[in-house]
């Protein structure tokens with residue numbers, strides 16, 4: 001994967017690295033396409049019925065185990081916030097819980113308001129379902145507190161010091177558990193959890209909400225705080241299980257969610273294009289949060305966490321703050337947009353004087369990230385923007401390389417750890 005290095009509008013949204021089989025199949029041949037699409041679409045049927053959707057789909061036994069993974073294909077992406085960070089949270093209340101998860105009985109999860117939370121290492125993502133099909137009768141019966149919460153969340157886009165509603169991500173006309181309404185996406189710094197709990201208490205949430213579906217490490221870390229401060233129980237769902245379900249949910253409700261870059265290798269010609277994610281399995285999912293988890297996904301309920309790296313979004317932000325003195329992600333990205341990593345990194349041509357032809361390494365390829373920064377004259381001439389850009393390129397290139405290595409290892413290493421992966425990937 002090549003990450004844009006200059007003159008491009010950055011957003012840190014590399015979350016899904018799709019290694020898809022859009023290219024000609026290699027030996028052995030996969031089934032003919034009608035069979036593939038019927039099989040691959042089978043997850044949609046069960047998904048739709050779980051969500052109570054009326055749309056028709058092909059219902060067949062799910063088995064995508066013969067699908068190859070094309071290692072040469074370009075990665076595809078989902079918009080960062082809606083489908084990735086937030087998907088854990090909204091899938092929590094759209095999906096049935098894992099059998100091992102203790103879910104409260106009765107109406108605790110069914111009564112409004114409906115919230116889902118993903119409490120990550122950096123950001124907490126809160127999803128609120130606003131019912132839009134409230135009958136006059138229901139409106140009369142609606143408790144004052146519930147109405148106030150609804151109004152407070154939907155009329156504002158900033159809450160407390162760091163709370164922010166991403167209005168551009170809002171999903172309207174969504175059907176969940178036979179109710180129709182909008183999904184609102186709110187985020188705040190996880191370090192602000194204390195303030196969030198105070199605000200929740202102040203708005204009367206504690207009197208109305210007894211259980212909230214939650215994913216992410218913070219669902220464990222803050223469980224007791226929720227109980228003690230707002231008398232709320234957390235129904236915990238695993239973040240990676242729900243991540244996959246959330247992606248499928250988002251794609252089902254918004255077919256333009258998944259995209260890739262055409263001509264990705266040429267930044268001037270590269271163009272964002274919609275990607276058809278209707279036949280998704282198998283794929284490699286790279287979930288870039290504070291750290292990075294890499295999953296091989298074979299079906300909605302069939303995946304493995306095959307690798308990870310501690311060099312993730314948190315590293316980009318942390319290093320940028322250290323190197324440039326910036327204090328927010330937005331600032332870091334702004335700086336990176338204007339910088340030039342070539343003033344910081346050592347390129348192949350800085351070493352070879354041009355391309356390293358024998359192994360196909362172009363002169364413009366980064367040979368050594370930050371490789372010029374040991375030289376005083378280079379150090380004094382770089383800008384904060386260049387340093388931010390080089391940090392972004394370092395982190396994203398590294399994630400891309402690891403993701404690709406994971407796929408390649410799957411082709412060549414036949415260990416038990418990789419058993420399913422190898423089985424699903426007919427390696428030539």
Ligand SMILES: Nc1ncnc2c1ncn2[C@@H]1O[C@H](COP(=O)(O)OP(=O)(O)O)[C@@H](O)[C@H]1O
Pocket residue numbers: 012084085119120121122123124216288289290291312313314315316317329330
């Ligand atoms: N507004 C923001 N504030 C902080 N980090 C952000 C923001 N927008 C994007 N990010 C990036 O996203 C990363 C967090 O991603 P996320 O998926 O929410 O991870 P986590 O679940 O670990 O909190 C940060 O480390 C940062 O690189």
Ligand SMILES: CC(C)(COP(=O)(O)O)[C@@H](O)C(=O)NCCC(=O)O
Pocket residue numbers: 119120121122216217288289290291292293307308309310
């Ligand atoms: C521990 C995590 C799953 C937590 O998820 P996050 O809050 O970063 O989204 C993730 O940070 C991770 O996979 N870190 C990499 C650990 C490793 O394999 O080196």
